[in-house]
Amino acid sequence: MENFRNFNQISLSLSKGSTSCVDIVNHYLKNIKEKSHLNAFLEVFEKDALDQAKSVDEKLKKGSAGKLAGMVIGIKDVLCYKDHKVQASSKILEGFESQFTSTAVQKLIEEDAVIIGRLNCDEFAMGSSNENSAYGPVLNATDNQRVPGGSSGGCAVAVQANLCTATIGSDTGGSVRQPASFCGVIGLKPTYSRVSRFGLLAYASSFDVIGTFTNNIEDSALILETMAGQDQFDSTVSRNEVPTYSKNLTFEGKAKIGYIKETLNGEGINDEVRDNFLESINRFKAAGHDIEEVSLPLMKYALPTYYILITAEASSNLSRYDGVRYGYRSPNTKDMESLYKKSRSEGFGEEVRRRIMLGTFVLSASYYDAFYTKAQKVRNLIKEQVENLLSRYDFLIMPTSPTTAFKLGEHNQNPLEMYLADLFTVQASVAGIPAISIPNGKDSNGMDFGLQIMANFFEEEKLLAFSNCYLKNEWKI
Numbered sequence: 480m481e482n483f484r485n486f487n488q489i490s491l492s493l494s495k496g497s498t499s500c501v502d503i504v505n506h507y508l509k510n511i512k513e514k515s516h517l518n519a520f521l522e523v524f525e526k527d528a529l530d531q532a533k534s535v536d537e538k539l540k541k542g543s544a545g546k547l548a549g550m551v552i553g554i555k556d557v558l559c560y561k562d563h564k565v566q567a568s569s570k571i572l573e574g575f576e577s578q579f580t581s582t583a584v585q586k587l588i589e590e591d592a593v594i595i596g597r598l599n600c601d602e603f604a605m606g607s608s609n610e611n612s613a614y615g616p617v618l619n620a621t622d623n624q625r626v627p628g629g630s631s632g633g634c635a636v637a638v639q640a641n642l643c644t645a646t647i648g649s650d651t652g653g654s655v656r657q658p659a660s661f662c663g664v665i666g667l668k669p670t671y672s673r674v675s676r677f678g679l680l681a682y683a684s685s686f687d688v689i690g691t692f693t694n695n696i697e698d699s700a701l702i703l704e705t706m707a708g709q710d711q712f713d714s715t716v717s718r719n720e721v722p723t724y725s726k727n728l729t730f731e732g733k734a735k736i737g738y739i740k741e742t743l744n745g746e747g748i749n750d751e752v753r754d755n756f757l758e759s760i761n762r763f764k765a766a767g768h769d770i771e772e773v774s775l776p777l778m779k780y781a782l783p784t785y786y787i788l789i790t791a792e793a794s795s796n797l798s799r800y801d802g803v804r805y806g807y808r809s810p811n812t813k814d815m816e817s818l819y820k821k822s823r824s825e826g827f828g829e830e831v832r833r834r835i836m837l838g839t840f841v842l843s844a845s846y847y848d849a850f851y852t853k854a855q856k857v858r859n860l861i862k863e864q865v866e867n868l869l870s871r872y873d874f875l876i877m878p879t880s881p882t883t884a885f886k887l888g889e890h891n892q893n894p895l896e897m898y899l900a901d902l903f904t905v906q907a908s909v910a911g912i913p914a915i916s917i918p919n920g921k922d923s924n925g926m927d928f929g930l931q932i933m934a935n936f937f938e939e940e941k942l943l944a945f946s947n948c949y950l951k952n953e954w955k956i
Contacts, residue, residue: 581678
């Protein structure tokens, strides 16, 4: 069977009658079994996926199928899907089944996408390597000795290894873009509030965004336009009109681009990443775009600001997992206090416990103003600086990550080293703007570089079109 790499190939094959949706699902199920060592999937919905596929085939015969008919999608294990398990790759939610479907997943199903399974991730989306999962690390398909990035490592590898057409994950501080960079796929983080968060297990509610992993921009655009928009179950979702992103993927004219000098001059950036980024700058110049060095003076404060705020929000959000109502309950308890303490201590992994404790500390009465309040003020200042730059430039660019994929276990002994993997992705998350990571070549070890492009609030249409032209080198200037 043809080795489909994008939805356009699938649609063409279905329209010719040379394959069926059931054939496509079986093709992916075969790939998943053959590459099970990658540990990308925590659970495969084989029966449900085949039943969905049969239903879609019937609709195709009748001419009533939705616009995603034939697209096979995997979902990160933080997205609810009715009557299916959702665990956030954590022992604390072992055996828990969702009673409803998240809005983003539901919208995809209504357009006849097939949901094939739930994907491994760092526990509660806390991590940058996908080594924090209670069910073992995900392996990079290019080099099984290296990490896929995190927290949505399973999502990135599933697309990289052709285990499904596309995946959806969550991005809190880079959890879509960084693994997309490490795995050589496209990772899109929309504007905060562009996609409903209803049915997404909360980590840091003022940062969490549902994003996409694909092999081409067309699929990213199609999935985003399907998921985005108003939702009665999420009062924070934007009411802005949702453009038909997939129909407007040509960028015309000369763009004004700013590259942030602090990314090139700062510590921690790999020499090969820097050289690759400089080559990208020259490509933009050669294409005729205006590109200038810009400064983001508060960039050095973005990472500490991010970690103060997300740990505070995590300590609040994760207080609901107490062993009383659902999920894991410690068998070694003698009273209510020990039930809480032991269930949470045994149910949560080391990194989750670390972040809960940090968050509880910064929210404590003695330190609230010194840390949390001050971090909120710095966040607003960073947002103002980013908005100011984007009022003068169409796009801001930087490498997606300061390094390419590192080896398994390389940073496990030092959490601060691991946190630096988010160095270039947290700016867009702190500001709430849309950002995308696109494949940008390989290093001397054959590992992928990612180029990150950022645009102003709700300018996904422009961002997707510009990224598409860059990847295809098809400019209309």
